[in-house]
Structure formats: structure tokens, C-alpha cells
Amino acid sequence: MDWSWWPVTTQSFNILSDGFRRKASGTSFVDTVVAAEQQIMTAFRNKGLTIRKEQA
Amino acid sequence: MSTAAETAHPAVPRREGRDRARQQRRAVTSAPWILLAPFLALFALTFIFPIIAAVGSSFTKVTRSGLFGETGVHSGFAGFENYARALGDGSFVASIGRVLLFGMVQVPVMIALCTVLALLLESASAKWPGFFRAAYFMPYGVPGVIATILWSFLYVPGLSPLVDAAGSVGLTVNFLGPDTVLWSIANIVTWSYTGYNMLIVIAQLKAIPSEVYEAARVDGAGPFRVAWTIQLPLIRPALVLTTVFSIIGTLQLFAEAQVLQTVAPAVNSQYTPNLSAYTTAFAYNDYNVAAAQAVLIALAAFILSFTFLRFTNRKSS
Known part of the structure; x- marks a missing residue:
């Protein structure tokens, strides 16, 4: 079975890390977290998984 | 008297000769391929195959079903x-x-x-x-x-x-x-x-x-x-x-x-x-x-x- 546990863990870390690295060129951490949420959801869907955003 | 036998006899060696010539021709055409085979096999395996595999993989889509992919992994053509x-x-x-x-x-x-x-x-x-x-x-x-x-x-x-x-x-x-x-x-x-x-x-x-x-x-x-x-x-x-x-x-x-x-x-x-x-x-x-x-x-x-x-x-x- 070639399936990794929590399929996008590494990708989520990379998305957050790449976003936080943009702090050097002026993007704020808060903006990064908001953008990362969307990107992680896209990554889930690209893997054929379902994901929905919880409403607070 | 023996005309039939005389005419029949030379025909056999002629056919044998023709077969041998054909065999020889086949050997001549196949010899280079036999000699080239080790090189061609290695070339195809180490040079052509990886390129084809990468291009093939780029046109493939893998779909897993079930929570952990346990009910089957299916790969198919993905287009672009x-x-x-x-x-x-x-x-x-x-x-x-x-x-x-x-x-x-x-x-x-x-x-x-x-x-x-x-x-x-x-x-x-x-x-x-x-x-x-x-x-x-x-x-x-x-x-x-x-x-x-x-x-x-x-x-x-x-x-x-x-x-x-x-x-x-x-x-x-x-x-x-x-x-x-x-x-x-x-x-x-x-x-x-x-x-x-x-x-x-x-x-x-x-x-x-x-x-x-x-x-x-x-x-x-x-x-x-x-x-x-x-x-x-x-x-x-x-x-x-x-x-x-x-x-x-x-x-x-x-x-x-x-x-x-x-x-x-x-x-x-x-x-x-x-x-x-x-x-x-x-x-x-x-x-x-x-x-x-x-x-x-x-x-x-x-x-x-x-x-x-x-x-x-x-x-x-």
C-alpha cells in the first residue's frame, strides 16, 4: 500500500514555510496563514481527497 | 535412357545451393544485429527507457480508492x-x-x-x-x-x-x-x-x-x-x-x-x-x-x- 499517513503533512509544512520565508520581502505571517489554508485545501483536492473549511 | 535421371539429378544440388545461398544471406543480414544486440539492449534499457518512462509517467494519473487506498489503486491516462x-x-x-x-x-x-x-x-x-x-x-x-x-x-x-x-x-x-x-x-x-x-x-x-x-x-x-x-x-x-x-x-x-x-x-x-x-x-x-x-x-x-x-x-x- 503506497499511501503516506496524513497525505499532505510535508506539503503543508512546505506551504507554510515558503509563505513565512516571504516575510523577508514584506508578506505578513497572518496573510501567509490565510493563503496557506487555501493552498492546503487545493493540495488535498489534487490528491483526490475531500476537505471542507469549518465555519467558526 | 537415363535422361530423366540426368535432368533430375542436377536439380537437387541447385536447390540445395539456392537454400544455402539464402541461409548465407540471412546470416549476413542477421549477424550485425546479433553483434549489436548487447549494445542495443543496454542502450535501450539505460538511455531510451528512462526517457519513455518519464514521459509516460507525466501522462499518467493514479487514483486511490478507500480511506487508505486499500480498495484499489488505479492508474490511467491523464492527458495534459x-x-x-x-x-x-x-x-x-x-x-x-x-x-x-x-x-x-x-x-x-x-x-x-x-x-x-x-x-x-x-x-x-x-x-x-x-x-x-x-x-x-x-x-x-x-x-x-x-x-x-x-x-x-x-x-x-x-x-x-x-x-x-x-x-x-x-x-x-x-x-x-x-x-x-x-x-x-x-x-x-x-x-x-x-x-x-x-x-x-x-x-x-x-x-x-x-x-x-x-x-x-x-x-x-x-x-x-x-x-x-x-x-x-x-x-x-x-x-x-x-x-x-x-x-x-x-x-x-x-x-x-x-x-x-x-x-x-x-x-x-x-x-x-x-x-x-x-x-x-x-x-x-x-x-x-x-x-x-x-x-x-x-x-x-x-x-x-x-x-x-x-x-x-x-x-x-
């Missing part, structure tokens, strides 16, 4: 979906733009530098050309990873004597900033490969017959005139070769960016196209999208080298 995803990824497209900019600046600088060094070392007034040739070539023997670690000691604030020295005269330099880190990588690459390219140019310079130099000297040509009208036109093939190698090398940038990631916040996980393909394959397990990225990188290298060769050929004819 993987290519669309690779090109739809802003970071990957940005990385291609980044290395194109890198190549447009770094390759001409390096080729000019290696040509000047080669001409200086091959000029009659050069002191200790053997020593300097070896010294300039030495960085090529340092692996890219080690070269990057070495240079990062000169880039990282707090470690770098260069940053300290600049600070003491009131200058603030940041070698690892978002706008400067690409040129810091260019510096490492230039340091590593100028000596190697210089050796290729020197080899071509050594192939110029001495009669040409003697004739130039008789005509009263000075060293600059000799360099400009004799040496530069005659080392053109070496310059074309080194430029094509450098263009391909630019698209293969990987180790420098990956190592600098740990010290430079501006280098992300998809800084160069190769780093992007690596991350997509081994961090995201998207092997098919990574294959599409790899095919796109190879296509870009092919198109750029081909365009450059066409451009230089047209200019020479």
Missing part, C-alpha cells in the same frame, strides 16, 4: 492534466523565470571571464601559466554542496568577515536578501565553473598553429590585434560549446539553492525548476506532476540550446 497542474503552479513558473534571468546574466559573465583568463594565460607574457591554470581550475574539483557551505561562511551575517568589513565602513550588505540571493548563487556557480570552461578554451587556443601567430607578428600585429582577429574567431567552436553546456547547467541548478535554503529565508522549496520537481516528487509524492515538470525542464533546455546553436550557425554562415 499533469502539465496543466505543473504550469498552473505559480512557484514552478516563477522558478523557470528566475533561472532564465540567472542564465541571461551569469552565462555571458562567466564565458567572458573564462575567455579573458584563457587569453591571458596563453599570452606570451604570462607568468607561471601552469600554476594559475591549476589554481583557476581547482574550484571545479570542489563539489557544489561544499562550495555552497564554503561561500555561506562569507554570506551569513555574524559569520562573514565581508559583511563585518562592509559594516565597519558604514555599508550594509545583505548577500541573502530576496533580491540579492540569486546573484550570490550566481557568484558560487561562476567561481566553480569558470576554470573548467577556461580549460576548454585553452585547449582550443593550443590547437591554433604557430604559423598563424608568426604571420601576424610579421605583419606587425600587437597582442590585442592577435587576440581580436586571430584567437577569438578561432576559438568560436569552444565558446559555443561552453555556452551550450552553461545554458543546460543553468537549468539544472539544484544543490546551491537547496543548501542555501538553511541560511537564506528568501530561498523557498521551489526556488529552481529542479528543486521544484524534487520537492513535488519526494515531499508531496506527486510523482506524475514531477515527471511533467521534469519533461518541461528538459524541453526548455532543448529549446534554449537549439535556439542558441541556430543563432550562432546563422551568424557564422
